[in-house]
Amino acid sequence: EVQLVESGGGLVQPGESLRLSCVASGFTFSSYWMSWVRQAPGKGLVSVADIMPDGSEKFYVDSVKGRFTISRDNAKNSLYLQMNSLRAEDTAVFYCVRWENNGWLRYWGQGTLVTVSS
């Protein structure tokens, strides 16, 4: 059974940093593209960062470029999102998601809530 379990969310002040983690199980992690998708309270879905199976290429939505870094450790079946210079508008639930084939998203974690507030 495929499982994606996020952790690391919490309450931080504007300008601070946070690192999210996602542990994957039930599949060959190193074979799949992975993404972080966020959802602000009461709002829609935004794919914020994607990473190739070997970690060699990474992609970001414009609003987080230069502040967020996606990475993975295939030996640990883990995906990460380092978030720096956090802003109030980054407040959201962050989902760890596995790509299928060309990019539809079949498996989602339960999400971890990040709150940026003073």
Add this chain to the structure above:
Amino acid sequence: DIVMTQSPDSLAVSLGERATINCKSSQSVLYSSNNKNYLAWYQQKPGQPPKLLIYWASTRESGVPDRFSGSGSGTDFTLTISSLQAEDVAVYYCQQYYSNAPHSFGQGTKLEVK
């Protein structure tokens, strides 16, 4: 960047009636070399992550009831629920995966029972 626009933003349909949600992309998501539309639909219920319903615009995910169907090509797509059930109350999102990552979602359509 490809912008996905859904209509309507919200919809109220009587139980047993048909529900139709539209999704329009700012450029074609039809890949000519394989004649596939790079478009997926998701359902999200309160407090839950999204659930994949349909990919390749019209391929139903395993386990999804056959009252859900997807259609369309190029830039215009539709998700149809043929006979609304109470458990279908949710927010529905379309997503394109034609462009390079990150892939964009529509803004969502909230479906309620009338």
